[in-house]
Amino acid sequence: xxxxxxxxxxxxxxxxxxxxxxxxxxxxxxxxxxxxxxxxxxxxxxxxxxxxxxxxxxxxxxxxxxxxxxxxxxxxxxxxxxxxxxxxxxxxxxxxxxxxxxxxxxxxxxxxxxxxxxxxxxxxxxxxxxxxxxxxxxxxxxxxxxxxxxxxxxxxxxxxxxxxxxxxxxxxxxxxxxxxxxxxxxxxxxxxxxxxxxxxxxxxxxxxxxxx
Ligand code: ATP
Numbered sequence: 303x304x305x306x307x308x309x310x311x312x313x314x315x316x317x318x319x320x321x322x323x324x325x326x327x328x329x330x331x332x333x334x335x336x337x338x339x340x341x342x343x344x345x346x347x348x349x350x351x352x353x354x355x356x357x358x359x360x361x362x363x364x365x366x367x368x369x370x371x372x373x374x375x376x377x378x379x380x381x382x383x384x385x386x387x388x389x390x391x392x393x394x395x396x397x398x399x400x401x402x403x404x405x406x407x408x409x410x411x412x413x414x415x416x417x418x419x420x421x422x423x424x425x426x427x428x429x430x431x432x433x434x435x436x437x438x439x440x441x442x443x444x445x446x447x448x449x450x451x452x453x454x455x456x457x458x459x460x461x462x463x464x465x466x467x468x469x470x471x472x473x474x475x476x477x478x479x480x481x482x483x484x485x486x487x488x489x490x491x492x493x494x495x496x497x498x499x500x501x502x503x504x505x506x507x508x509x510x511x512x513x514x
């Protein structure tokens with residue numbers, strides 16, 4: 303079995319993540335894709351509580367079908383995420399699985415500075431997802447070994463822009479999956495609902511018990 307590991311803050315998960323995940327599932331020859339939310343950001347960027355981000359990832363993944371799954375491995379490992387540690391843990395726990403690592407093209411340059419970057423490159427092939435406006439040169443090839451791939455860049459939706467819009471009460475409906483947005487509004491994450499209205503969206507009655 304071949305699994306694509308897609309880690310991130312997912313603070314919150316958005317349609318850019320979903321589009322990237324679907325593209326990988328449909329074109330990269332993988333059997334499954336695992337979304338892996340970080341417990342703590344490696345550079346101590348403040349994040350919404352892990353349980354909330356896990357639940358939102360589950361909602362985002364549900365739209366992609368049973369081949370998209372969510373792992374809480376980072377919570378079990380504890381502390382700041384280290385991609386190398388995550389991959390080594392997954393490989394140890396799943397000896398029959400071939401793993402690849404999905405990253406957006408915005409992270410390609412940075413990834414060479416990650417802890418154990420060279421070892422990580424030896425352990426797993428990278429699947430690079432083009433992110434519009436963020437390093438077009440890299441976006442044109444999925445991996446160095448896959449330069450024949452047609453260029454494809456996912457629209458540059460970002461969690462940062464979504465958090466800012468939610469806090470300001472502006473609409474986010476075209477960036478945030480509906481069921482994730484419902485969860486955000488129900489749990490008043492990212493300052494949503496703090497202003498008079500959370501834009502022109504209304505909270506639905508979808509599941510997801512409030513946590514922590
Ligand atoms: P933030 O704005 O908080 O930094 P983000 O939108 O970049 O967040 P992350 O959770 O940090 O989202 O991203 C997780 C992974 O998904 C990273 O590899 C990132 O490059 C990739 N990614 C995020 N958004 C997109 C997008 N719109 N297109 C392609 N890849 C993306």
